Amino acid sequence: MKKMMILAALVFPLSALAETAINGTEINLKANEQPIITAANPAAIAKLPKGLTLAHPGEFTVGISGEGSAPLTVYAEDNKTLIGSEPDIARLVASALGLKLRIVVTSWEDWPLGVTSGKYDAAISNITVTKARKEKFDFATYRKDLLGFYVPTHSPITAITRAEQVAGKRIIVGSGTNQEAILLAWNQQNIHAGLAPMTPVYMTSSAAQALALQSGRADAWFGPNVNGAWQAAKTGRTHLVGNVDGGWPQAAHIAVTLKKGNGLAPAVAAALDSAIKDGSYQRVLNRWGEGVEAIPASEVNPAGLGD
Known part of the structure; x- marks a missing residue:
């Protein structure tokens, strides 16, 4: 994924949030x-x-984007400490490898240089394995890449899971993301089939996104399912109408991203497998409402988007 554009502030302070239920899990x-x-x-x-x-x-030094969103990243009550499923995954890897965890809060744009330069040992920032990225980085997977279509609660749209269902619709999507690539591919299919074109709606302001949905200037939002589920649970103003695999038409996974060829990926994968085996991995995903995206084992450099 690229920078995740969601329906509220990009990183939530803990003091601004109450308990929330996501995918049936009380957080x-x-x-x-x-x-x-x-x-x-x-x-x-x-x-x-x-x-x-x-x-x-x-130490295991991990770059984690501060531009993420709950439940991936959220600031603790002190408004300084980064918590969320991404820091938790980083901690599992570090502890299994017998290392102390050091988190470096970074931006989406900066993680590639941070990894290749050795500023940090890994990036854990909702990064999807893709063919292009495997040319520059090594990966150890830790979560399924699941995308979701979310619409306002008053919307007449009941399902979006395939190309023809986006025909003629205006859909909020992040520029340069996997979800944008999927939408554009679907749009081409629809045009060839004589259906009405889809209109991508690009916005950088989360407030503008929410307003566009509620005012009817956009029909749906398409992005990481965990973010959409969090917003739907918090606000009650949107709901899920369909999931799509992030590697459509194939499976895709989110992975710990490492410097190409330094040999660290197998150790990270083994560390994740250790956490999967002892149950700590499932506890992490479950407490952030991400249990539905769990994987049975970590893979090194699997097939990804574009393969």
Whole structure:
């Protein structure tokens, strides 16, 4: 994914949020400040490449975008500490590898240079595995990439899961994202079939997005399902009308992103597998309402969008 444009402020302060139910899971943000760790795993540690130079000795330094959105990232009650499912996943990897976690809050635009330059050891920022990205980075997957179409509660639209259902509609989508690529591909299919074209609506202001939906200037929002589900639960003003795999027409996964060829990906995958096996991984996803996107095992450099 690229920068995620959602229907409210991009990073929520904990003080502004109450408990929320997502996918049937009650989320208690104050309780979720408590770290979840997994035991150091000798098998994962043994996979760390010999001679590996970490950004900070003894630490796993992870770039996480501060431009994310709940439940991926959210500031704790102190308005300084970044919590959310992404920091939690980073902590599981670090603890399984016997390393201390260091989080570097970054932007979406900066993570590629941060990883390649060695400023941090990994980026965990809702990054989808793609063919193009695999040419520059290595990946260890940790979550399914699931996208969602969300419409206002008063909308007559009941389902959007395939190309013909976007014909003639105005859909809010992030520029340069996987979801934009899917919409544009669907639009071409529709045009060839003689259907009305879809109109992508590009907005950088979350307030403008919400206003466009509620005023009828846009028909739907298309983006990461976890973000849409959070907003629907918090505001009660939108609801889900369809899910699409982020790698349409194939499966796609979100992954820990690492410097190409440094050998760290197998160790990270083993660390994630360790957390999956002991249940700490599922606890992390469940407490953020992301359990439906869990994977049974981490994969290194799997097929992605464009393969």
